[in-house]
Amino acid sequence: MSRLHIALSSLRSKVILIFFAMLIVPFLLFAYYTHVKAIEGISNANTSVSHSFLIQARQNFEIYLSRLNDQLNDLIGNKQLQDLLEKPPSGLEEERAFTVNMLTFLNQQSSAVDAFRVHLYPLPPGSYGDYMYTIGASDILNQEKWFRLAMNTISPLWHLSMPSNGRYAKPLLTYSKRFTGLYDRDPRAIISADISEDQLRRYFSPSGNIAGQKLLLLDENGQVIYDSSANEWTGEPEIAERFNILTAGTEISETLVIDGQKYLASRLKLDSQPWYLVSLSPLSELTGSIDEINRLMLIFLVAYLLCCVGVVIYLTSQFTQPIVRLVQLMRKAEKGHFHHQSAWSHRNDEVGWLYRGFISLTTQIETLIEEASRAEWKKKELEFQVLSHQINPHFLYNTLESIRWKAETLGRSDISEMVAALGNLLRLSLNQGKEITTLRREIEQLKAYVQIEQARMGQNIRILYSIEPELLSLPFLRLLLQPLVENAIQHSIRDNFEQGKILISAYRVKDDIVIDIIDNGNGIPKETLDKLHLDIRKEALQSTGTKGVGLRNVNERLALYFGDAYRLQIQSSSDSGTTITLKHPVMKMENPQLNQESPESAAVL
Template sequence: MIKASLKLASSFRNKMILIFFAITIVPFIVFAYYAYMKSIEGIQNANATFSMSYLQQAKANFETYLTQVNDRINDLIGNKSLQAWLDREPESQEEEEAFAVDMLALVYQHMPQVDALRVRVYPMRPSLYPNYMNTMGVSPQVEREAWFQASSESVVPTWHLTMPEQGLYGRPLLTYVKRFTGLNDRKPRGLVVTDLAEDHLRRFFSPSRRMEGQKFLIVGQDGTVLFDSNENEWTGRPVPSKRFMEISEKASEGAETLHMDGEEKLITYAKMNSEPWTVVSLTPLHAMTHPIKTMNNLLIVFLAIYLICSVGVVIYITMNFTQPVAKLVRLMRKLEKGEFDYKGPTSSREDEIGWLYRGFESMTRKIEALIDQTTLSERKKKELELQVLSHQINPHFLYNTLESIRWKAENHGRSDIGEMVSALGNLLRLSLNQGKDITTVGREVDQVKAYVQIEQARMGMPLRVLYFFDEDMLSLPFTRLLLQPLVENAIHHSIRDNFEKGKVILSGYVEERDIVIEIIDNGRGIPDSVLRQLDSEETDSKAGRRQGVGLRNVNERLKLYFGAGYKLSIETGAGMGTKITLRHPVLENEEPEEAGGIQNAN
């Protein structure tokens, strides 16, 4: 499965399709997603800023309202009649009934000023005022309830939440309980109990109609919801998010996106200054993102159309570009197998594909020409090798015969003949090189010296041949039979007519990775006809072959072995002599034998 997937992905056509989708569809999707996320983020930030501003204003108004309620309650507590009536407990039923009438009238008189659902004044011992308590619809045994006892013992006002099933009005009531004492002493007189209904709280915390599902909460210090603007859905229950409680404990206000009640909500909160409560705004994210749903639907439609158009473009590219390239690939595979006998591809297109087809056809024809040229070169190389091998017939017999001639010449007192025969033997030994193509620069120079010695003996006069070689290059590997033909050419065709003044200079050095050897003479130079025939394919005239065979042989061998960059460089002219530069690469992997001849066979 994996191999099949890799093979599928390696196809040029499939790569083009993948690249096309990568540079068109993927960036579009990424951009659309990025734009969508940034839109959501912008809407959240804007809504969080607006909600926080609204929450801060609503909190300030609510705290002002609570302060006003507390001030009106203090006015009621400061009433001298109320203080007097609660200064002592009733001694008879008639006094308790009179107390009830007077107290209820006083409370009803102050209720509009307090701006609350109900205001009630409880004596410290309600059980002693049964008629008064029953008239208010409260059991005289209320003093046994936990909230009453806690408020009776607290010097600071307390709050008490009454749930619907417990409330007189069938809805939750947030009750403010304040214990008060005498005006001139610290003796507790009673409790003022003020009930705030949800209508009073909704005046300050009302959700926007444009935000579906938005609600406001008032959360107590223990996490209990004291007020829920959405029909008291969570009133009396803990906030359904421990994460929110952890966050709200660390900061007095803030905005977070949390998962609550089964959906993501934007939560803004602010703690009140006068009470240990936290005012909270909850807005579902889907309500905020509703305005961009239409844009998202339009984006999806556009993406579908864009995808269809992209598929069409892919089909067009496949038919007009990748399939022609695939056809070329199949032809190239045939070419790899050596199948040249097929009809080449043709195309009249003027674009890059047409150029590719025509270039492939031209390349095929050039390959065929190069193969033919290589075959011809190999044939010429074999011919040159056969010429060299023709000189290797029974070398031991020749060496032994020459050695016998030298021995007899010396016995008859003809040392000059002996030296000439010895030089000839060395020349043959160095030329044959035990049948190997690679010798050393030193052995090639020794061969030249042996040849010069024979020429001097044959002509009966000295030849001025000078040698200048770096010592460290004499041991470098070198192709045999390259220098002697060039020196022979210089002696016989340049300085032959003036041996007294003529001279030949051989010098060698290493330049970068090449061995450079220069053969310079002060003779009459090389004729232009010979130079023109040096790189020609055929030599027609017999004179041309006689005069240029040495140069041609060396030049051809250098090109065959090392390439056209290593052919001979010749500078010549009438009256200026000749300078031949031979370049030979330094061979790393060859290990030629040290200088020394083949031992005579017995």
């Protein structure tokens, strides 16, 4: 008894009981009368309008199918595609090259096909293992019925797929056809075009004049291959059995009962395909006898108005006033007044739950405010610690400056110059903790490094700079050039400082800064260069030993910041030395203070 009392005392139960007594019972009687009159008053005009609409939709869709077929034929006749499929690859390298070239071609050409996406499956698929694996069709494709049929016939095929996962987990209608070479009859591949529900909706959307109207596309077996109502019936076998009546003749109008609802079905057969276009209009929406219904509606409205007056009085006293009081308490809470213990309510319905929830919420807000205050205090303590740690680099700069001054005092200019270069290198490398510097500062850091290396090795390093002046002020990712020049010194010209030289050139190509680091040394060993050309993100750090670490680091940072298009390009041979090309996008200057150094000349020796 106690549970029944609590259920009946809830706001939802009260509303259900009140509106059931006032609305549901009268509406049941009214709905029965309306239903009978609607069946009697179905308008022939609706059938005529639906039929005209289907004719127009069929014409538009037939045009689309013809255009899609022409677009695929144009793609099949493309000489580049035919050349790629002329013969199967003979090795792993050719397979990889084929995969890259084919995917690039499809990516460029598929935009000309009015379809959701385009697939191409070379024949035989076993000779293109790398490509089939890349597109995710290596294991299951040969087992699918549609693929086996497409391999054995030259006629285009249609099939419906119902993907349950992936980026597009919705039904897809696929058009597939096998094609041969332009000058022979050897099967080359199967091309498929997926048509999504968004594309079908352009041709098969209900007119919108009738609520609940559906537009279906059926195949010759009565299976639904498109449903305008979010594909509710698409691909359902049990639904296909109910539409068997619609698979005879070219034009038909029938009354169907589906899931307990009656529909007026208008059907039209397509010319180019054995498909049927069906319009389903709920009979409950096609009512007649408007005058009689209006008279009954007037009587109902008078009775409904009287009932509503009583409902308003009851709702105002039982629900509106308590909610208004709760709103007032919430407004006080907005001003910071959270102590409202008097707001507690012992009601067992939703209003009582709102009051108790409000008190619980204000209590949690007070707790969160206290926690936020403590967190803010901790944040200030951490900020103070960060400011304190910033003193350490300045201390190091001052120490290096003192060493340089003492070296000059003792007449050791070589030590003074080396310490000055080290301090400058440290200052430019730290860059105040920022990743972005300018090309000018990057060049200065490089010169400081070269100066230190010359002093350390006791050898003169011949390095030339050819830099367009307007590039010096552009933003540049720090610590890119020094590792590359270090690699050139250590692995290319170190054994021959007298003849070895390095050229640094920087120029702009469209929206990129292009920098070439060229040396005339012995070049990078072939095995190291081959490993560097692999995707370094998948290579273990020790894969190339100690050689190439700087190159991989720069390559990794460029790809991480700007994408794979900005990876290093390396050309090396034992005869002509090594050329490393670095591309860096032109970025907008966010901190003008980085560009306050004096300008440098275009070519500096």
